[in-house]
Amino acid sequence: MAAPSFVHCPTCNKLIPWTEEYPDRPFCSERCKLIDLGEWASENYRIKENSPEKPFEQTQPIDKE
Numbered sequence: 001m002a003a004p005s006f007v008h009c010p011t012c013n014k015l016i017p018w019t020e021e022y023p024d025r026p027f028c029s030e031r032c033k034l035i036d037l038g039e040w041a042s043e044n045y046r047i048k049e050n051s052p053e054k055p056f057e058q059t060q061p062i063d064k065e
């Protein structure tokens with residue numbers, strides 16, 4: 001079995017493993033998810049047209065030789 005990768009909760013920056021144990025990942029909890037969604041919603045209200053949307057990306061190691 002592969003070891004789970006870890007992600008930081010975008011809201012509280014807690015490090016959590018990417019497993020079924022965290023159904024709200026990349027958030028550590030439903031609460032953090034709701035907080036983040038709320039912030040997104042209010043930001044979308046403010047900058048409606050001028051922000052190019054970036055697809056959500058997982059943090060990946062860039063250095064590779």
Ligand SMILES: [Zn+2]
Pocket residue numbers: 009010011012013014027028029032
């Ligand atoms: Zn969190």
